[in-house]
Amino acid sequence: MTKVDTHNSIPEKHDGLSTESRSDQFSKGNKLELKLLLRIIKMGFAHRYRMVIAILATAGASIFQLFIPRYVGDAVDNAQGLLALNNSATTNAEEALFFAAFMIVTLSVARGLLTMLQNYHGEAIGHCIGYELRVAFYDKIQKLSFDFHDKVHTGDLITRGMLDLEGVRMFISTGVVRLAMLIVLVGGATALMITNDILLTFLALSFVPFVAWKSSAARLRLRWLWLLMQDRLGVITRLMEENLNGIRVVRAFTAEKYELKKFDIASANILQTAINRVKVRVGSTTVMSFSFFLAMGFVLWIGGQKVINDEISVGKLAEFLAFMTILQMPVRQIGMLVNSFARASTCGSRLFEIIDRVPNVYDTPNASELTIGEGTLKFENVSFSFTKDNRKVEVLRNINFSVGAGETLGIVGPPGSGKSTVAQLAPRFYDVDSGTIYINDQDIREISIESLRRFVCVIQQDSFLFTASIENNTAYGNPWVDDDEILSANQASQFHEHVDQLPLKYKTLVGERGVSLSGGQRQRLSIARGLVTEPAIIIFDDSTASIDAVTERLIRKNLDESSHTRGTIIISHRLTSLMHAKEILFVDKGEIIERGSHEQLISLKGKYFELYQLQTRSGSNGVSLKKGRADC
Amino acid sequence: MNGVIKKSSPLKAVVGSQVSQDEEMFGRAFDGRVIRRFLSYCKPHTTMLLTAILSVLIFTSTQIAFPLVILYAIDNALVKGKLNEGVLEICAMIFCMLALVNYASNYYQESTVGKIAEGVLVKLRRDMFGHLQRVSLSFMDRTEVGRLMSRLQGDVNALQEFLETSVFAIGDLVLLFGIVTALFVLNVELALLTLSIVPLLFIVRFIWLPRARAAFIKAREANSLANGALAEAIHGVKTVQGMVREDVNSELYNKRAKQNLLAHLRAAKFAQVNVPIVDTLTGTAMAIIIVVGGQQVLRSNLDLGVMVAFIFYVQRFFDPIRSLTLQYSFMQRAMVSGQRILEVLDVPIDVADKRDAIKMEKCDGTVEFSNVTFGYEPELPILKKLNFRINSGETLALVGPTGSGKTSITALINRFYDVWEGSVSIGGYDVRDITQQSLGDHVAMVLQEPFLFTGTILENIRYKKANSDLNAVVSASKAVGAHDFIEALPNGYETILEQRGANLSLGQRQLISFARAIVADAKILILDEATASIDSYTELKIQRALAVLLEGRTGLVIAHRLATIRGCDRIIVLNKGEILEEGTHEELQKNEGLYARLYKLNYASFDDAST
Numbered sequence A: 001m002t003k004v005d006t007h008n009s010i011p012e013k014h015d016g017l018s019t020e021s022r023s024d025q026f027s028k029g030n031k032l033e034l035k036l037l038l039r040i041i042k043m044g045f046a047h048r049y050r051m052v053i054a055i056l057a058t059a060g061a062s063i064f065q066l067f068i069p070r071y072v073g074d075a076v077d078n079a080q081g082l083l084a085l086n087n088s089a090t091t092n093a094e095e096a097l098f099f100a101a102f103m104i105v106t107l108s109v110a111r112g113l114l115t116m117l118q119n120y121h122g123e124a125i126g127h128c129i130g131y132e133l134r135v136a137f138y139d140k141i142q143k144l145s146f147d148f149h150d151k152v153h154t155g156d157l158i159t160r161g162m163l164d165l166e167g168v169r170m171f172i173s174t175g176v177v178r179l180a181m182l183i184v185l186v187g188g189a190t191a192l193m194i195t196n197d198i199l200l201t202f203l204a205l206s207f208v209p210f211v212a213w214k215s216s217a218a219r220l221r222l223r224w225l226w227l228l229m230q231d232r233l234g235v236i237t238r239l240m241e242e243n244l245n246g247i248r249v250v251r252a253f254t255a256e257k258y259e260l261k262k263f264d265i266a267s268a269n270i271l272q273t274a275i276n277r278v279k280v281r282v283g284s285t286t287v288m289s290f291s292f293f294l295a296m297g298f299v300l301w302i303g304g305q306k307v308i309n310d311e312i313s314v315g316k317l318a319e320f321l322a323f324m325t326i327l328q329m330p331v332r333q334i335g336m337l338v339n340s341f342a343r344a345s346t347c348g349s350r351l352f353e354i355i356d357r358v359p360n361v362y363d364t365p366n367a368s369e370l371t372i373g374e375g376t377l378k379f380e381n382v383s384f385s386f387t388k389d390n391r392k393v394e395v396l397r398n399i400n401f402s403v404g405a406g407e408t409l410g411i412v413g414p415p416g417s418g419k420s421t422v423a424q425l426a427p428r429f430y431d432v433d434s435g436t437i438y439i440n441d442q443d444i445r446e447i448s449i450e451s452l453r454r455f456v457c458v459i460q461q462d463s464f465l466f467t468a469s470i471e472n473n474t475a476y477g478n479p480w481v482d483d484d485e486i487l488s489a490n491q492a493s494q495f496h497e498h499v500d501q502l503p504l505k506y507k508t509l510v511g512e513r514g515v516s517l518s519g520g521q522r523q524r525l526s527i528a529r530g531l532v533t534e535p536a537i538i539i540f541d542d543s544t545a546s547i548d549a550v551t552e553r554l555i556r557k558n559l560d561e562s563s564h565t566r567g568t569i570i571i572s573h574r575l576t577s578l579m580h581a582k583e584i585l586f587v588d589k590g591e592i593i594e595r596g597s598h599e600q601l602i603s604l605k606g607k608y609f610e611l612y613q614l615q616t617r618s619g620s621n622g623v624s625l626k627k628g629r630a631d632c
Numbered sequence B: 001m002n003g004v005i006k007k008s009s010p011l012k013a014v015v016g017s018q019v020s021q022d023e024e025m026f027g028r029a030f031d032g033r034v035i036r037r038f039l040s041y042c043k044p045h046t047t048m049l050l051t052a053i054l055s056v057l058i059f060t061s062t063q064i065a066f067p068l069v070i071l072y073a074i075d076n077a078l079v080k081g082k083l084n085e086g087v088l089e090i091c092a093m094i095f096c097m098l099a100l101v102n103y104a105s106n107y108y109q110e111s112t113v114g115k116i117a118e119g120v121l122v123k124l125r126r127d128m129f130g131h132l133q134r135v136s137l138s139f140m141d142r143t144e145v146g147r148l149m150s151r152l153q154g155d156v157n158a159l160q161e162f163l164e165t166s167v168f169a170i171g172d173l174v175l176l177f178g179i180v181t182a183l184f185v186l187n188v189e190l191a192l193l194t195l196s197i198v199p200l201l202f203i204v205r206f207i208w209l210p211r212a213r214a215a216f217i218k219a220r221e222a223n224s225l226a227n228g229a230l231a232e233a234i235h236g237v238k239t240v241q242g243m244v245r246e247d248v249n250s251e252l253y254n255k256r257a258k259q260n261l262l263a264h265l266r267a268a269k270f271a272q273v274n275v276p277i278v279d280t281l282t283g284t285a286m287a288i289i290i291v292v293g294g295q296q297v298l299r300s301n302l303d304l305g306v307m308v309a310f311i312f313y314v315q316r317f318f319d320p321i322r323s324l325t326l327q328y329s330f331m332q333r334a335m336v337s338g339q340r341i342l343e344v345l346d347v348p349i350d351v352a353d354k355r356d357a358i359k360m361e362k363c364d365g366t367v368e369f370s371n372v373t374f375g376y377e378p379e380l381p382i383l384k385k386l387n388f389r390i391n392s393g394e395t396l397a398l399v400g401p402t403g404s405g406k407t408s409i410t411a412l413i414n415r416f417y418d419v420w421e422g423s424v425s426i427g428g429y430d431v432r433d434i435t436q437q438s439l440g441d442h443v444a445m446v447l448q449e450p451f452l453f454t455g456t457i458l459e460n461i462r463y464k465k466a467n468s469d470l471n472a473v474v475s476a477s478k479a480v481g482a483h484d485f486i487e488a489l490p491n492g493y494e495t496i497l498e499q500r501g502a503n504l505s506l507g508q509r510q511l512i513s514f515a516r517a518i519v520a521d522a523k524i525l526i527l528d529e530a531t532a533s534i535d536s537y538t539e540l541k542i543q544r545a546l547a548v549l550l551e552g553r554t555g556l557v558i559a560h561r562l563a564t565i566r567g568c569d570r571i572i573v574l575n576k577g578e579i580l581e582e583g584t585h586e587e588l589q590k591n592e593g594l595y596a597r598l599y600k601l602n603y604a605s606f607d608d609a610s611t
């Protein structure tokens, strides 16, 4: 049925997400982090065959690689053996050399092929996960209701959908696969070396615990820094995006310096975090390398003594050292590994926060299709409030009205009185706090949102146009519409005349948000877009405010012809736009304070009458813009 | 039937932008000197850079020295017959000392390079951002913000990723040279033999590179298309939901995402085919050393230690090559990104201050258009030979049908664009002769679309004058009738506005943008439909306040509702970019032209209804 008080669950933090402070989040992070990483890995395992290949290839490649030092050792021993024997049975030993060389080449080729498979499939899994997340993210964005989008900055969402997604995607290839490789290498090396000499093995691996400890410490620091960085990047993204979107305001007020100052502050924060991150990363990776080389030094020393004491051969020592060289690269990459884990967990938490979010307005389980019938829209005792800074601010109180097919309802009222909110409630962009909205006697919460919105169309007050052609914009609500209908919709909204004189006609691109159109042209295009969907109830939310009287009159005339089958709500500040309505509501502070037909309201001599007078007096009784000067 | 979708025609829908090649927007700024230009960013850090290079050299030397120490130890302490007392201990000690030096130089080098790199990145972003503050609006009109953002953030991020994962790979390149030198010093013949396979690597690269690069560029493009579509969905989400486009969009987006996936899989394949080749070459090199070197050892032409050292060197030699291969995608991205960043920096600034631009200290407030012709697209003039003048202290009203060019006139006064012909002057100066800063100081404007920034209401209102006090802000808000509703908000003037002021009604946003213009306190005030979304009652109050405010200022008022412009000194009626009529209300009434018709229509309907 109706949703349960979801407003309270909307976080109060400014970005509308992540209610907890960073440190809170951090303290209980560990368990969450594990869960999150497991979730990503599980997504990876959904691609079973790739995963199996990747794992087998990783194991195979590492094992082959581990056998290479053995043959290197053999070769050294053989060469040395030959030295010792001096020239007698050379062919035998030469054969052994050739064999070692052959084995090394074979192993290298095999290892190369397997590494290729490992890397390719590791990356492929990452890309597949990326694809799944991308689609899931996109779908969720489209489903999350208005209350969510009101609070979350688009820049924030874009960062999540682009950068955070990358962080998660790369986790499989740079995190999981590498970690697996490291484990197999170290484990395999241990197993192989330990059969040769236990003490040397311990020495050779003495750096491992240190590295493990160091890297987990670094991971924590890094995770914290990633969180901080993400926040700060968010700030600068928002700043830049708004600056570019509002470029006309910036230029009109010559605020470039001010904007740059803001930018510099945000930028300095980022630089500081970035440098801290470099410090942590470099500090840990270099000290890890150091421990590795120390271990190698000890192997040389103790191993050398063993050679001197004839406990092992030079070849064996070379083998140990070759093992260590193999480990050198992965050890150096531990830094990346750690980074990858830290990044995946922060990015993952930000990404899944959106993907897991439940929209506050959703279909009830057995929502039925709307049957339109008479098409009467009825508000019954509707109250509604927005949540501002965790406080509810009532915007509408006890609104009652109904509009039937062929009828027109007008709504007037001062700015912020709640007119647009009425318009948003009818297609259920928000759910009412109390009261009910009916269409054809069906509670709109019990019918499917899709069918509801197909029947109820709002021409929004600030129209959003897509960066596409005029044709595609007009057909937005019904992309299968044919050219004739596009034409007639644009004719009805008086936009056709302008389109017709453009070189590309309906294929003309309108620029971002319609920048290449004038204010009135944007509004007319968005009216045409609404008309194409042929809704049963259409709500014009002040959608002729930037249109001159002559044009508006023509539009109204065109619309009148088709309006006897549909219910119309007109919200306007211009009384001429709605005075012909059957009923007019005067809304103030969320309440209907006057209602009736134009004539009734005039004779009421209240607020509406006051407006009427202001708009009809041709200025002689109005104010002059200049004190003491004659009116025009 | 109402609301029912019939699927008769082909789908007229796309998600995301249609222009796939950014080049169309930015032109080819790439001048082949990318690296040199990036190096110029390092200039301020020259000393740091030099010390870093020094430590890279030290670091590399230690890397090369490790196998040498092992070599020495084997040859002088471990091989039978050459057991020298104490040599092993000394070698081990030297090895550990080397490790320490290695550590210190490594730390210094990596942290310094990291620091410099981060500094350069931040500087790059700032330069791009600063540059975008100056490029002309006609460029900005053509370019989607998302595309710019993807350069400001995405490409900078790609460079950053590259640095984090591959900075040591660059150090490794130095190591390559060191190793080659060491090999030759140890044994020229064996070195030549071992390295004889390297040209093979070049041949392979030569065949592979162009294909791989094409695949990478394709992947990057697919990625940017998918991201563009995502950004569009995020920005237009309310329209998407209102128009029930979710399913169609999901389907289209799915296709885009799938293309992106396939392109990336292909690129990944290309990145990886190199791996077995490099590995095979490594193995071959080692085999050569073992066979050839082993035989030489056998004939006592070579010390065993040298052979071992060769093996170590060869392994280290191919390590960087391998890691560069593995990180090829990062590198490729970084290259492309670097170029894309430079392209932004190279966007020409069409509307710039003249070299000898005057700083206009005082302005008497006159505005004059003489013979102005202007348009946005070539061959399509919007304003045609426009002539008019607003005298100091006068208030002029501009009316006319939608799309007649009113907003364009205001844009020219602000010099958002340069005129094609004729001139626009302010206070007697051609706007092209004065600095843009001083021009902005004398013109304040309420834009047709009230754009507000995320931040408090207070910050928004005192946008132009960041240090003006609360009193000025409050009195401006009172003048436009915004004070009451602001006070009623839970946090008053400290209330934080969401993006574009989404938590206010449109009329409220307009009032704030109005107050913002008043606080700017300029000589010329332009009101472009400043009260279109405001009821007449509030408007009346504003007009009363304006009467005081406009005292001594020049005003330009644009409105469709004719009641808005009552009280203006003079009215200009614009149609299709030309002045149709000009005069006072009475004069125009008498004229019985467009104005009279508009005027009648503004009120005629009332007559219809009331009679």
Ligand SMILES: Nc1ncnc2c1ncn2[C@@H]1O[C@H](COP(=O)(O)OP(=O)(O)OP(=O)(O)O)[C@@H](O)[C@H]1O
Pocket (backbone or CB within 6 Å): A515, A516, A517, A518, A519, A520, A521, A546, A547, B141, B376, B377, B382, B400, B401, B402, B403, B404, B405, B406, B407, B408, B409, B448
């Ligand atoms: N950035 C732009 N790029 C291309 N064409 C533009 C651009 N801005 C405006 N136009 C075109 O220039 C003409 C005049 O636009 P302008 O915004 O000046 O009209 P207006 O008189 O302010 O109209 P309205 O009353 O609807 O706001 C219109 O036909 C419009 O399509």
Ligand SMILES: Nc1ncnc2c1ncn2[C@@H]1O[C@H](COP(=O)(O)OP(=O)(O)OP(=O)(O)O)[C@@H](O)[C@H]1O
Pocket (backbone or CB within 6 Å): A150, A386, A387, A388, A395, A413, A414, A415, A416, A417, A418, A419, A420, A421, A422, A461, A542, B502, B503, B504, B505, B506, B507, B508, B533
């Ligand atoms: N998303 C939102 N979050 C919080 N408050 C909001 C939100 N949208 C609107 N409001 C508040 O709700 C009230 C009613 O807004 P609404 O947009 O319905 O006004 P309106 O009558 O349409 O005004 P206008 O004539 O200016 O368009 C206003 O006080 C506004 O500040």
Ligand SMILES: [Mg+2]
Pocket (backbone or CB within 6 Å): A419, A420, A421, A461, A541, A542, B505, B506, B507
């Ligand atoms: Mg509204």
Ligand SMILES: [Mg+2]
Pocket (backbone or CB within 6 Å): A518, A519, A520, B406, B407, B408, B448, B528
């Ligand atoms: Mg305009």
